[in-house]
Amino acid sequence: MNVLPQLNFRRRIHLLSWARRLSILGGVSAGLVLGWTGRFGWLVAGAILVMTLLGALVSWQASLRRQFIREAEFPGFLVGKLTAAFPQLQRRDTDLVLRGLRQFFMAHLRSGRKFVAMPSRIVDEAWHEYILHTRGYERWCKAAFGGMLHHTPAEVLGNDARRNDGLRRTWYWACKEESIDPRKPTRLPLLFALDAKFDVEGGFRYTPDCKAIDRAAGSDAYCGTSFSDSDSGSGDAGGFGGSESSSSDSGGGDSGGGDGGSGCGGGCGGGGD
CATH class of the missing domain: 1.10.287 (Helix Hairpins)
Incomplete structure (x- = not known):
């Protein structure tokens, strides 16, 4: 095409x-x-x-x-920036990372430009590099969203339901983009799989289903089904942070953050005008 x-x-x-x-x-x-x-x-x-x-x-x-x-094409310099930051990447690997960035941007658009959280450190690197070229990034956002997608601090899946909304939205729409059932995933959407695929130091790792994790063995990994857990406390859209409702934006601001390792969250979030 x-x-x-x-x-x-x-x-x-x-x-x-x-x-x-x-x-x-x-x-x-x-x-x-x-x-x-x-x-x-x-x-x-x-x-x-x-x-x-x-x-x-x-x-x-x-x-x-x-x-x-x-x-629409991303600027060519992003490939060089990614390979410099992650020497293990081949040219075809950078294509996957940039596809993950598109998936993140799509989550923001399809959620009605609500706040979305970034679940991948390697995709976050590509996003940061693009943001540094402010004029080009602003033009791209204007066409994609009608306004700027601003950077906000990290979000993690924690006890505060409203703080979880950004990550849940990202999960929901990333799954929808790949025709994955977000409540019963059999695999991870690309955006949530990239850090583990490329063995990113300090990256965030996910697994589709908690049943595959032996918590007694000390695993602290989170799973895709956690995003829609009925006990998660999220009060709207069945636990997907307003992805299927007109609830108010969860906003940005500081969160508990994430310092790497396994888990749901990390990276950065964006959106919420």
């Missing part, structure tokens, strides 16, 4: 943004005229038409943003 140039993506997304604004402006102007002249039947019909048009434009723009995140 041919990949459209980034500029083409951006122009189309930008044009749709303006089309939405003009539709609202035109609808309001027409409504005022029709209301002033007493044509209330036409006013109702016009309002329905405008709402239908706006819904179509919003859906079209969201689809285009998803396509942009999946297909």
